[in-house]
Amino acid sequence: MNAEAGLGWPAIVRLGLVQSALGAIVVLTTATLNRVMVVELALPAVLPGALVALHYGVQIARPRFGYGSDRAPRRSRWIVGGMAVLALGAIAAAGATWLMAHHVAVGIALAVIAFVAIGGGVGAAGTSLLALLARKVAPARRGAAAAVVWLMMILGIIVTAGVAGALLEPFSMPRLFLVATAISLVCWALSGLAVIGVEARTDVGAPRQPAVPGDFRRALSASWADPRARLFTVFVFVAMLAYSMQDLILEPFAGRAFGMSPGQTTQLTGLQHGGVLLGMLSVGALASGIGLPRVGTLRGWAVAGCGASALALVGLAMAAWSGPPWPLRPTVFVLGMANGGFAVAAIALMMGLAGGSSGPDGAGTRVGLWGAAQALAFGLGGLLGTVGVDTLGDLVARPYAAYAIVFIAQAVLFVAAALLMLRIKPETRSAAVPRPAGETS
Secondary structure, eight states, X not given: OOTTTSOOHHHHHXXXXXXXXXXXXXXXXXXXXXXXXXXXXXXXXXXXXXXHHHHHHHGGGHHHXXXXXXXXXXXXXXXXXXXXXXXXXXXXXXXXXHHHTTOHHHHXXXXXXXXXXXXXXXXXXXXXXXXXXXXXXXXXXXXXXXHHHHHHHHHHHHHHHHHHXXXXXXXXXXXXXXXXXXXXXXXXXXXXXXXTTHHHHHHTTOOOOOBOSSOHHHHHHHHHTOHHHHXXXXXXXXXXXXXXXXXXXXXXXXXXXXXXXHHHHHHHHHHHHHHHHHHHHHHHHHHHTSSSXXXXXXXXXXXXXXXXXXXXXXXXXXXXXXXXXXXXXXXXXXXXXXXXXXXXXXXXXXXXXXXXXXXXXXXXXXXXXXXXXXHHHHHHHHHHHHHHHHHHHHHOOSTTHHHHHXXXXXHHHHHHHHHHHHHSOOOOGGGSOOXXXXXXX
């Protein structure tokens, strides 16, 4: 497949809108609703932790979703259908949170159903989207396209966090439900418009290869047979476990230790993702040589990003010990930058590993394998983080020391992830974030 037969930049940006919509919906369910349950409703932190773990548990089926999209005539159907399920799940989750204020048991029962739908929607839409990029983007553009799409997801999260944070003031449960419903429906409509005609346009001169023959188990075994892919799977699990342990406790931590309101903690999440955006842009430009002299390798940037994330988490631990005098916002922003740096390098490596095969089209299955590792890590990480805060809070006398211990544990995991990345053989040229053929700086 050459550059002319593959997706052009306008089509790549359109697919990036899908990722933006996906991230916009997810940030409401994993950040804002989590904080409302813990702070406004005074429910145990383990409740939203368990719900988010449930939605990640459903995503262990990502390889199966990817295999289904490998065998489907169009991956777009999986993308639009998955986004519809995700939007409905998010609306139901907001309604369940409102219901918990009056009927806790009924609200929790509805939330369980909602988060199962959220997990299925994210798994189906996200896996199919990445597989589409891996197979339809020319090798010379693959890594850069992955970076662009992920940057757009972060941008969607930032915009949603800012808009939702403003609309939620003054806070009320009906307002929360209306904001979540509006954002979910707009995002679903946007994703549907974004994928119209994309695959049909790239089918000309680049017919899709058949999926890996045989059943799902055979397809999954074929993906697992690559030693480099296996080690990359372990790296994804450890790195995402490190990242996700603070995902559900950061907003409650800021609300409790620094006295921030729901709108302010939602905006803090937006600030963190702003750092992620800047980190991705910086590392993407330096690693690709687009507009700047190329510096380092994707492997090296992934290691450096993990190390910098560990240092930023030590800073968060210090914030838990010292309280409001500590510059919380700059620390969270730096953590976001470090996360973005290692993420863009890892995503580019992943796209090369997924789309580099010249054999049958098993890109969806391979992307699903790494997505399942990420989902398992996020589910365990969110649960471990919240359980750690609840449990350690009863064992330590100093206020907020439990948060500090969890942040330090994350830092240790990031160091382990960096060591794992050092064991992965350096990427080939096709796995980097190269400059598209014929493009000048």
